[in-house]
Amino acid sequence: MTGPRxxxxxxxxxxxxxxxxxxxxxxxxxxxxxxxxxxxxxxxxVAADALLVLGGPMGARDDAEHAWLAPTxxxxxxxxxxxxxxxxxxxxxxxxxxxxxxxxxxxxHGQQLGLLEVGWTAEAADDPLLGELAAGARRGxxxxxxxxxxxxxxxxxxxxxxxxxxxxxxxxxxxxxxQLHPEVTAEVLGPWAEDDRxxxxxxxxxxxxxxxxxxxxxxxxxxAWRPLARRFAELAERSAGGSR
Numbered sequence: 001m002t003g004p005r006x007x008x009x010x011x012x013x014x015x016x017x018x019x020x021x022x023x024x025x026x027x028x029x030x031x032x033x034x035x036x037x038x039x040x041x042x043x044x045x046v047a048a049d050a051l052l053v054l055g056g057p058m059g060a061r062d063d064a065e066h067a068w069l070a071p072t073x074x075x076x077x078x079x080x081x082x083x084x085x086x087x088x089x090x091x092x093x094x095x096x097x098x099x100x101x102x103x104x105x106x107x108x109h110g111q112q113l114g115l116l117e118v119g120w121t122a123e124a125a126d127d128p129l130l131g132e133l134a135a136g137a138r139r140g141x142x143x144x145x146x147x148x149x150x151x152x153x154x155x156x157x158x159x160x161x162x163x164x165x166x167x168x169x170x171x172x173x174x175x176x177x178x179q180l181h182p183e184v185t186a187e188v189l190g191p192w193a194e195d196d197r198x199x200x201x202x203x204x205x206x207x208x209x210x211x212x213x214x215x216x217x218x219x220x221x222x223x224a225w226r227p228l229a230r231r232f233a234e235l236a237e238r239s240a241g242g243s244r
Contacts, residue, residue, distance in 0.1 A: 003029050012037055087129070141181045
């Protein structure tokens with residue numbers, strides 16, 4: 001028998017599944033990557049064992065410029081309705097929140113960048129996806145302007161960033177979002193840094209140092225976030241077993 005199938009929604013070619021994709025394959029998953037930014041059409045429901053929604057440079061409500069965002073929110077709602085394990089990363093986390101009735105906005109504290117501590121809440125300790133990770137201190141890579149400002153009804157905050165904004169959440173019984181980027185390497189971040197170069201230079205942000213810090217922390221970050229992919233693969237496997 002083959003391992004669980006994970007449907008992946010990629011919003012931008014510079015925001016691939018990267019390490020999380022590698023770790024899921026390592027854990028026995030098969031990935032089906034849909035790239036609506038390149039013309040792929042999203043289905044009405046998830047015909048797979050799990051759903052992974054990646055990040056991107058657009059906002060979760062930028063439907064006029066990115067026509068696939070509304071179908072992505074519909075797909076998320078279908079996954080939640082059907083109990084399909086779902087994980088959203090950065091934009092994916094924000095799309096989950098909006099799709100289920102939450103709110104997002106530009107972070108009033110400013111752009112989150114580089115390595116930040118994960119501030120686990122008490123509720124994270126027994127979470128089906130993040131409970132194992134919440135047992136220890138971890139840092140994660142952040143590169144975002146928008147944040148979730150109000151969680152959907154019934155959602156649970158699992159971590160807060162140093163500025164107090166939602167860093168991880170269980171949006172529904174089998175749907176999670178993380179504002180941080182467990183998938184990225186310094187190489188993946190390179191084009192993001194280039195896009196922000198002008199604004200960062202104006203603000204005196206040392207991009208080279210940020211990327212160097214991420215690169216230097218690679219062993220720490222791999223050890224910290226590979227378990228997230230492994231646990232998500234286990235939930236996908238359980239989902240696959242229940243559908244057979």
